[in-house]
Amino acid sequence: xxxxxxxxxxxxxxxxxxxxxxxxxxxxxxxxxxxxxxxxxxxxxxxxxxxxxxxxxxxxxxxxxxxxxxxxxxxxxxxxxxxxxxxxxxxxxxxxxxxxxxxxxxxxxxxxxxxxxxxxxxxxxxxxxxxxxxxxxxxxxxxxxxxxxxxxxxxxxxxxxxxxxxxxxxxxxxxxxxxxxxxxxxxxxxxxxxxxxxxxxxxxxxxxxxxxxxxxxxxxxxxxxxxxxxxxxxxxxxxxxxxxxxxxxxxxxxxxxxxxxxxxxxxxxxxxxxxxxxxxxxxxxxxxxxxxxxxxxxxxxxxx
Amino acid sequence: xxxxxxxxxxxxxxxxxxxxxxxxxxxxxxxxxxxxxxxxxxxxxxxxxxxxxxxxxxxxxxxxxxxxxxxxxxxxxxxxxxxxxxxxxxxxxxxxxxxxxxxxxxxxxxxxxxxxxxxxxxxxxxxxxxxxxxxxxxxxxxxxxxxxxxxxxxxxxxxxxxxxxxxxxxxxxxxxxxxxxxxxxxxxxxxxxxxxxxxxxxxxxxxxxxxxxxxxxxxxxxxxxxxxxxxxxxxxxxxxxxxxxxxxxxxxxxxxxxxxxxxxxxxxxxxxxxxxxxxxxx
Numbered sequence: 078x079x080x081x082x083x084x085x086x087x088x089x090x091x092x093x094x095x096x097x098x099x100x101x102x103x104x105x106x107x108x109x110x111x112x113x114x115x116x117x118x119x120x121x122x123x124x125x126x127x128x129x130x131x132x133x134x135x136x137x138x139x140x141x142x143x144x145x146x147x148x149x150x151x152x153x154x155x156x157x158x159x160x161x162x163x164x165x166x167x168x169x170x171x172x173x174x175x176x177x178x179x180x181x182x183x184x185x186x187x188x189x190x191x192x193x194x195x196x197x198x199x200x201x202x203x204x205x206x207x208x209x210x211x212x213x214x215x216x217x218x219x220x221x222x223x224x225x226x227x228x229x230x231x232x233x234x235x236x237x238x239x240x241x242x243x244x245x246x247x248x249x250x251x252x253x254x255x256x257x258x259x260x261x262x263x264x265x266x267x268x269x270x271x272x273x274x275x276x277x278x279x280x281x282x283x284x285x286x287x288x289x290x291x292x293x294x295x296x297x298x299x300x301x302x303x304x305x306x307x308x309x310x311x312x313x314x315x316x317x318x319x320x321x322x323x324x325x326x327x328x329x330x331x332x333x334x335x336x337x338x339x340x341x342x343x344x345x346x347x348x349x350x351x352x353x354x355x356x357x358x359x360x361x362x363x364x365x366x367x368x369x370x371x372x373x374x375x376x377x378x379x380x381x
Numbered sequence: 382x383x384x385x386x387x388x389x390x391x392x393x394x395x396x397x398x399x400x401x402x403x404x405x406x407x408x409x410x411x412x413x414x415x416x417x418x419x420x421x422x423x424x425x426x427x428x429x430x431x432x433x434x435x436x437x438x439x440x441x442x443x444x445x446x447x448x449x450x451x452x453x454x455x456x457x458x459x460x461x462x463x464x465x466x467x468x469x470x471x472x473x474x475x476x477x478x479x480x481x482x483x484x485x486x487x488x489x490x491x492x493x494x495x496x497x498x499x500x501x502x503x504x505x506x507x508x509x510x511x512x513x514x515x516x517x518x519x520x521x522x523x524x525x526x527x528x529x530x531x532x533x534x535x536x537x538x539x540x541x542x543x544x545x546x547x548x549x550x551x552x553x554x555x556x557x558x559x560x561x562x563x564x565x566x567x568x569x570x571x572x573x574x575x576x577x578x579x580x581x582x583x584x585x586x587x588x589x590x591x592x593x594x595x596x597x598x599x600x601x602x603x604x605x606x607x608x609x610x611x612x613x614x615x616x617x618x619x620x621x622x623x624x625x626x627x628x629x630x631x632x633x634x635x636x637x638x639x640x641x642x643x644x645x646x647x648x649x650x651x652x653x654x655x656x657x658x659x660x661x662x663x
Contacts, residue, residue, distance in 0.1 A: 093485050093566055094485065094486055094487075096481070096485055096566055096567060097481040097482070097484075097485030097486040097490065098481070098486070099481075100477035100478060100480060100481035100485065100567075101477065101478035101482055101486070101490075101493070103474050103477070103478070104474040104475060104477075104478035104497075104537055104541065105478070105493075105497070107474060107534075107537065108497065108500055108534065108537060108538065111512075111531060111533070111534040112500050112503055112508065112534050114515075115508045115511040115512045115515060116507070116508060116511075118511035118514070118515070119507065119508065119510060119511045122510065122511060127514075172403070175399055175403075176399065176400075176403050179396050179399040179400045179403075180400070190400060190404050191647075192643075192644075192647050193404050193407065193408040193411075194403060194404055194408070195643070195646075195647055195650065196407065196408055196411050196639070197407050197410070199591070199642060199643040199646035199647060199650075200411070200635075200639035200640075200642060200643050201594055201595045201597075201612070201613045201638065201639060201642065202595060202597065202613075203595075203613045203614065203616070203617050204613065204616060204617070204634075204635035204638060204639050205410060205635075205639070206617070207616065207617045207631060207635055208410035208411070208413060208414050208635055211413065211417065211626075211628050211631070211632060212409075212410060212413055214628075216428070217425070217426060217428065217432075217628075219432050219433075222428070222432050232428065255406070255407065255410075258403070258407065259407060263650060263651075263654050264654055264657060264658055267651075267654050267655065267658050302658060305657060305658055309657060312502055316504030316505075316506050316507070317504075317506070318506050318598060319597040319598065322597075322601075323617050336506075337506035337598075340506060340510065341506070341509070341598075341601075341602070344509075344510040345509070345510065345602055350510055350514065353510045354510045354511065357506060357507050357509075357510060358507075360504065360506065360507050364502055364504075364507070367502065368499045368502055371499070371502075372495065372499070
């Protein structure tokens with residue numbers, strides 16, 4: 078800073094790259110060390126035979142990937158990750174779209190309603206998930222109680238929400254949706270306020286009904302913001318292991334295992350760092366794709 | 382006339398129904414935590430009782446158990462401590478970086494800013510395996526310092542992004558004026574820009590703190606002893622003894638930890654969302 082001082086004064090209020098570099102390099106250096114270096118290490122591990130507790134480390138080429146691709150748990154995890162993410166995004170977009178329309182106009186108690194609606198997003202995800210674990214409990218589930226009360230099931234004969242593969246998958250998707258709907262709703266609300274009010278109003282005067290206004294005017298205009306919600310939502314779901322870990326820990330019989338939870342089970346709990354790292358690397362293509370789409374969007378906004 | 386009237390009132394009914402259904406569904410787990418907190422065990426575990434209400438006198442036993450016989454308070458303390466330190470580190474690194482990238486480095490600073498934002502997309506589940514070795518190598522395993530080291534990696538990128546948007550909105554003339562008055566460029570940043578940026582900085586403080594409390598994967602991976610836990614891991618992992626779930630105490634713990642965080646986050650929500658949507662709304 079002391080060296081940069083006098084030099085800047087001569088430049089005046091314009092840019093001063095030297096001072097700039099001095100000010101941003103600590104942050105950049107930190108990010109390189111704590112994100113860049115571990116990422117490189119993850120790639121390195123994936124091609125090695127690293128294990129917790131063993132000192133020897135050998136390069137094994139594609140061996141890890143070969144054995145992973147042959148393992149049924151991995152295929153299941155890959156499939157689940159995709160299924161969970163896609164299902165959750167579809168449900169979330171539809172629900173939060175409807176909810177954002179309903180929340181748009183001011184009404185009495187909107188602040189409180191907004192707070193309640195936002196709770197799932199703003200509360201720590203692990204705590205929300207443990208709340209759901211109680212709601213989906215095998216014996217004391219409130220859902221079961223309601224179904225018994227409605228005489229849909231007999232007592233003690235109701236389904237085990239987290240104990241049967243398909244129900245467990247549905248439960249995981251449900252909790253992901255529960256958590257993401259608030260986020261998506263607020264993003265879409267922000268997007269809707271950017272739509273000029275005159276256009277839908279003009280359409281209404283011209284006799285366009287609710288659905289027609291929605292599909293031909295509101296939706297196309299909201300598309301960029303829906304994209305934002307879906308891109309972030311995809312990342313939050315695809316890379317999450319908290320919901321699965323707490324609800325089912327991947328069970329029953331790996332039926333709800335996802336890539337992150339399998340990487341944790343293999344790499345940390347199973348001490349097989351190499352295989353765990355290789356599994357988590359399968360997240361990268363999706364992340365790269367999303368980063369690319371976001372860059373394109375940011376670029377477009379810059380040009381417009 | 383009658384038809385439009387009907388249409389309007391049916392639209393209002395749909396509107397109200399959507400709001401009520403979603404509010405109930407989204408907030409229900411928290412109601413469920415609240416009611417479980419005060420339920421007597423006899424009531425909680427009686428399948429024939431109506432679970433939506435208290436069928437017996439409310440009890441404080443579960444709260445007593447939580448505060449007296451578990452490490453809950455310690456976990457809250459750990460979380461607060463890590464939160465405060467990570468906030469300090471984040472501010473120290475993110476404020477100068479964001480200012481430099483918006484004001485001092487021109488167009489490529491903006492690009493670098495977007496690059497930094499993209500690192501926010503790198504999830505803990507990609508890095509936790511190599512980082513667990515790094516943490517072990519540094520001797521930080523099983524201490525909260527491992528989290529202090531790693532957490533800024535996800536708080537700094539988004540904070541820089543939020544602050545860049547904030548600094549952009551400050552008129553350049555303010556700095557020019559300060560420099561005419563004899564301050565250096567850096568002096569103008571410290572004495573002029575930072576004081577008028579308090580609301581942006583406060584947003585970063587809240588955002589960072591809530592992210593720290595919400596993190597799960599690193600805390601689960603790096604720390605095993607019960608006494609060193611963060612609240613987000615301690616509750617779901619350590620309030621379960623063997624296979625026994627102390628459901629009421631668990632729910633109380635979740636509720637008590639969630640509400641203040643939710644409240645804070647809610648206050649600043651619009652700013653965070655503005656951070657997420659920059660680029661799509663203009």
